[in-house]
Amino acid sequence: MGYIELNKKSFFNNLDYFSNICGREKLSIALKDNAYGHGILEVASMCKEYGVEHTFVKNIKEANLIKKFDFKSILVLYDIPKKYNKNIIISINSIKDIKKIPKNSKVELKIDTGMNRNGIYKSQIDLALELIEKYNLILNGVFTHFCCADEDNGITLKQMKLFDNIVFDIKSKTDKNFRVHCANSHGVFKVDMKKYDLARIGIGAYGYLDRDETRFLKPILKLYAKKITTKKVKKDETIGYGSDAFIVKKDMIVSNYDIGYGDGFLRVGDIKQARVSTKNKKILGRVSMDSFTIESKKNKICVFKNVNSLAKIHNTINYEILTTLSPYLKRYIKG
Amino acid sequence: MGYIELNKKSFFNNLDYFSNICGREKLSIALKDNAYGHGILEVASMCKEYGVEHTFVKNIKEANLIKKFDFKSILVLYDIPKKYNKNIIISINSIKDIKKIPKNSKVELKIDTGMNRNGIYKSQIDLALELIEKYNLILNGVFTHFCCADEDNGITLKQMKLFDNIVFDIKSKTDKNFRVHCANSHGVFKVDMKKYDLARIGIGAYGYLDRDETRFLKPILKLYAKKITTKKVKKDETIGYGSDAFIVKKDMIVSNYDIGYGDGFLRVGDIKQARVSTKNKKILGRVSMDSFTIESKKNKICVFKNVNSLAKIHNTINYEILTTLSPYLKRYIKG
Numbered sequence: 001m002g003y004i005e006l007n008k009k010s011f012f013n014n015l016d017y018f019s020n021i022c023g024r025e026k027l028s029i030a031l032k033d034n035a036y037g038h039g040i041l042e043v044a045s046m047c048k049e050y051g052v053e054h055t056f057v058k059n060i061k062e063a064n065l066i067k068k069f070d071f072k073s074i075l076v077l078y079d080i081p082k083k084y085n086k087n088i089i090i091s092i093n094s095i096k097d098i099k100k101i102p103k104n105s106k107v108e109l110k111i112d113t114g115m116n117r118n119g120i121y122k123s124q125i126d127l128a129l130e131l132i133e134k135y136n137l138i139l140n141g142v143f144t145h146f147c148c149a150d151e152d153n154g155i156t157l158k159q160m161k162l163f164d165n166i167v168f169d170i171k172s173k174t175d176k177n178f179r180v181h182c183a184n185s186h187g188v189f190k191v192d193m194k195k196y197d198l199a200r201i202g203i204g205a206y207g208y209l210d211r212d213e214t215r216f217l218k219p220i221l222k223l224y225a226k227k228i229t230t231k232k233v234k235k236d237e238t239i240g241y242g243s244d245a246f247i248v249k250k251d252m253i254v255s256n257y258d259i260g261y262g263d264g265f266l267r268v269g270d271i272k273q274a275r276v277s278t279k280n281k282k283i284l285g286r287v288s289m290d291s292f293t294i295e296s297k298k299n300k301i302c303v304f305k306n307v308n309s310l311a312k313i314h315n316t317i318n319y320e321i322l323t324t325l326s327p328y329l330k331r332y333i334k335g
Numbered sequence: 336m337g338y339i340e341l342n343k344k345s346f347f348n349n350l351d352y353f354s355n356i357c358g359r360e361k362l363s364i365a366l367k368d369n370a371y372g373h374g375i376l377e378v379a380s381m382c383k384e385y386g387v388e389h390t391f392v393k394n395i396k397e398a399n400l401i402k403k404f405d406f407k408s409i410l411v412l413y414d415i416p417k418k419y420n421k422n423i424i425i426s427i428n429s430i431k432d433i434k435k436i437p438k439n440s441k442v443e444l445k446i447d448t449g450m451n452r453n454g455i456y457k458s459q460i461d462l463a464l465e466l467i468e469k470y471n472l473i474l475n476g477v478f479t480h481f482c483c484a485d486e487d488n489g490i491t492l493k494q495m496k497l498f499d500n501i502v503f504d505i506k507s508k509t510d511k512n513f514r515v516h517c518a519n520s521h522g523v524f525k526v527d528m529k530k531y532d533l534a535r536i537g538i539g540a541y542g543y544l545d546r547d548e549t550r551f552l553k554p555i556l557k558l559y560a561k562k563i564t565t566k567k568v569k570k571d572e573t574i575g576y577g578s579d580a581f582i583v584k585k586d587m588i589v590s591n592y593d594i595g596y597g598d599g600f601l602r603v604g605d606i607k608q609a610r611v612s613t614k615n616k617k618i619l620g621r622v623s624m625d626s627f628t629i630e631s632k633k634n635k636i637c638v639f640k641n642v643n644s645l646a647k648i649h650n651t652i653n654y655e656i657l658t659t660l661s662p663y664l665k666r667y668i669k670g
């Protein structure tokens with residue numbers, strides 16, 4: 001069957017890169033959304049081996065999956081457990097969250113500094129601190145998320161100033177120690193990392209970050225497909241679904257490979273522009289749920305090792321191509 | 336957290352529809368690709384309750400997942416186990432497959448009748464039968480797949496005639512009994528189901544089939560999102576990622592909901608055209624990996640109950656919107 005290969009050396013290369021900027025002890029790696037499609041267990045195990053201490057996930061289910069790796073912290077961004085769970089830190093995304101959180105839980109206050117997505121505003125700080133106290137929660141951290149750290153404008157700086165101001169305010173109102181973080185992969189290039197306790201690294205760890213400084217990052221995921229059959233097809237025959245999707249122009253040898261849109265290899269848009277990595281071959285006809293066809297006899301081909309060109313074809317971002325890969329695909333770690 | 340609701344009544348309605356055409360005992364339901372994204376365990380349990388006896392899946396992993404339901408047959412389309420497995424039937428997609436199949440296995444010979452994807456050709460029949468005998472395999476069935484059963488032309492009829500001819504040939508060469516099947520959801524309207532032992536129903540069972548006759552089929556899957564936060568946003572503020580993705584035109588109350596492209600809710604293409612089912616609200620700004628925003632205060636909203644309009648926006652087919660839904664989303668059966 002088709003499978004995913006994860007390159008440990010490349011992953012460590014990427015982690016080294018960010019460690020050099022902020023120090024290994026400040027790395028917090030995104031394991032959410034199945035580690036951006038890479039495989040949460042596989043990436044967690046590589047993180048552990050590297051010495052990553054902090055991680056963040058989407059929900060309790062993901063947190064429970066990685067409990068066994070015993071990270072120093074697992075921040076859960078969008079979920080509140082029904083019972084106290086000592087292994088996790090819960091993000092407070094709104095004032096209403098606070099009373100739902102089991103007492104004695106560690107929490108981090110998410111500050112909305114202009115993204116208008118989730119988090120609390122400056123004007124709600126006093127109320128939030130009061131409720132955290134009232135409901136016996138432990139303030140473990142204060143953080144924000146940048147909306148536009150990949151853009152070349154002053155917005156991130158403005159968000160950061162507002163955030164610093166709020167953190168200063170909170171520090172003046174509590175004698176508790178808490179960690180402070182704001183930067184994502186792009187953000188570490190825009191803020192002074194000495195001022196903050198963590199860098200939340202997502203797409204950069206996976207080798208994709210469209211910046212001059214990061215040309216040494218390496219994508220770590222390759223998608224492979226295995227051959228189902230080889231066929232000699234003749235002029236005027238068709239391949240796959242539809243009588244008009246691909247009409248053979250000359251006799252040729254083609255093979256059908258076992259990755260399809262059911263595996264998360266998107267077929268939306270004009271997939272006919274798509275080429276696989278192996279010999280840059282064009283995909284012939286439509287991608288099926290479980291397979292596609294190219295002109296080749298090889299037993300195994302690399303569908304992609306870098307998803308940027310596919311992201312362009314699909315009019316989307318590399319994140320989506322990666323996260324959409326089915327969790328059911330087998331993952332192997334190389335190296 | 337966001338979740339999927341499966342409507343059992345609608346599913347049984349769809350199964351009734353196909354039972355009326357071909358008889359309940361001939362139904363074989365597609366559980367492959369996580370039951371077209373609906374959830375393989377949940378759909379298998381509903382199939383069992385309805386009295387479905389036959390199923391088909393993509394690989395051994397899926398077959399093992401549904402073993403406990405004790406269906407009369409599980410046909411594995413694209414995978415060969417290393418050891419004999421009494422619970423499954425293995426599809427022969429190419430001559431080369433045959434020697435890899437563990438002896439005593441039940442096999443079904445897939446005939447390529449013009450799709451040029453996988454399966455063996457008419458000219459290879461004698462060799463295939465010889466090898467099945469040589470490697471001690473049990474010929475359980477002969478089948479084909481139509482490339483164009485959804486199109487209004489004579490191609491399916493041509494494929495069917497070729498298939499009938501091959502089946503007749505095989506019957507003359509062996510005294511073994513085997514089952515014969517060719518029709519998918521569209522195909523049952525094009526062939527005489529009395530002649531065949533199974534109808535392989537996929538998208539039709541899930542309520543999507545673009546034919547006049549099937550207007551009584553009902554989609555069975557609804558995707559729900561839960562609120563993370565509610566915000567009052569002001570004129571000229573932005574929402575979500577990007578400084579230009581959504582600029583607020585007038586003060587409004589918006590909420591952020593916990594479904595994103597990490598859950599398989601595609602963001603490719605011009606998602607800004609997309610509307611959720613609840614009150615037909617527009618999605619504001621970009622869909623994030625874990626959330627999106629609409630103008631609403633509701634605690635829960637239905638993202639979709641019918642994916643046809645999303646399929647149009649994404650320039651794809653309803654199959655893809657469904658199969659891309661993350662297996663990690665919780666599924667509930669209603670009814």
